Amino acid sequence: MRFCNQWQSHISTVWDQTLSSKMTKLASTGRGLSETSSRMWEWRGWNGLLAVLTSTPLKTCGISLGLEADLGRNLFGQHIASEVIVNAVTGFMNNDNPKKPLVLSFHGTAGTGKTLASQLIVKNIYKKGMDSRFVHFFNSVINFPHASQVETYKSQLQLWIRGNVTNCAHSMFIFDEMDKMHPGIIDSIKPFMDYQYKLDGVSYQKAIFIFLSNAGGKIITQTTLVSWKAGKKREELKLEDVETALSSSVFNYRKSDSYVVDFFIPFLPLERQHIVQCIMVEMVAMGLQSEHNKACEMADKIVIYIPDDERRISVSGCKRIASRLKNFM
Incomplete structure (x- = not known):
């Protein structure tokens, strides 16, 4: 994977650049350098330098195979979602210079596997899975319950996203019950997901946003039933059969906002x-x-x-x- 090669190249380059200028001084003083507490690791001496250069919270190899296998074993009846997720996530993680953050919108009725799919993505990207401090989960009802405090929620959420992406470019933000989120809060996070090199000095191009929503569930169920009654196999349903209808169901049914989403992913009702x-x-x-x-x-x-x-x-x-x-x- 190019991501693996990127780190190998980075290690070699930084080692060559720092070996003569910094390590001689460190050796003479007998001291190493301590990183800030926000990086959550330290290094000492020669072996420590290599550990620093290779430190990453991400699983840099085998994402495609691992994710595909996990989805196959655990996500039942979702051939469309599984294929799109594997292609979207691995394609994004293999891109050294993405033009925008990856934005996925999961749609379907309750119990179809939307939350599970997001957890499997996290598991295959971050070494600590859902325990990673670079993964941030929000529930629209629990975290943003009061319409009267929307302005406060907006400013706090913007600061949270900006601060965490500054700390780790590959941060992930998952929003559950997106169909119940106040439109004002949605507006506040849209700029982070657009095609922008930097926003207030911070690049969000390597971040991932995942939205979980029941919106569009009725459309997906109806499409599935119509296909079944027409004598078609479930596996014959394709993304394009429901994607157009889904694109108008995201973000509280405001079609004008859908341009920031890269993939509207349907989760079919379970049999x-x-x-x-x-x-x-x-x-x-x-x-x-x-x-x-x-x-x-x-x-x-x-x-x-x-x-x-x-x-x-x-x-x-x-x-x-x-x-x-x-x-x-």
Whole structure:
């Protein structure tokens, strides 16, 4: 990957430039240099220099294969989302000089895997996964609950994004329940996602923004049902079948704002077979024996499906499967 090569080249270049001018002085004094506490690491002496030059919070190799494998194992029934996510994320991370931040907008009804997909992206980019201090998660309802305080939220959020991107160019910001976010707050973060070399002296071109939204869920469900009734296989659905409709559903349905989003990614409603997969995974997580027949029985009893006469699509996806499974057991 070019990102790996970039770091190898960077190490070699910096080593050559600093070896004669700095290391002689350090050796004579017997002291190393301490980085600021915000960098969260220190180095001492010759071995320490190499550690500093190679330090990065990112997983710099194997992102594509790891992400594709994780999505394949854990994200059920989402062939469109999985393909777009792998291509978008790996393409962005392999680009040494992106023109703008990567902005992904995940759409679908509850329980279809939007949050899980964002977590898998994080896992494959950052060494510490969701525990990385360079990953920032916001819930629109919890973090920005009061319309009367929108101006305060705007200024605080702008400062937070600016400060963290200044500290780490590859910072990631995830916003959940985006369809419930106040338009004023959305306006305040749009400049960070646009095509700008720098904004107030800070470059945001290597940052990643991910939005999770239920907006467009009805459109996706309708498209899926129409395709199924037409006799098509689920896997025949393509991104272009729903992307146009989705682009008008983001950012509180304001189409004029959609230009900052690179990919509108649909999460299809889950079918019974996918619910069975979710239940089996949850059974293993609970320390239970994973039995397919038992999972099928549970899928029929603890999940509501539509249409009523066909019972094709789960109303709530895999959401709350864990709690319902405990009650069932």
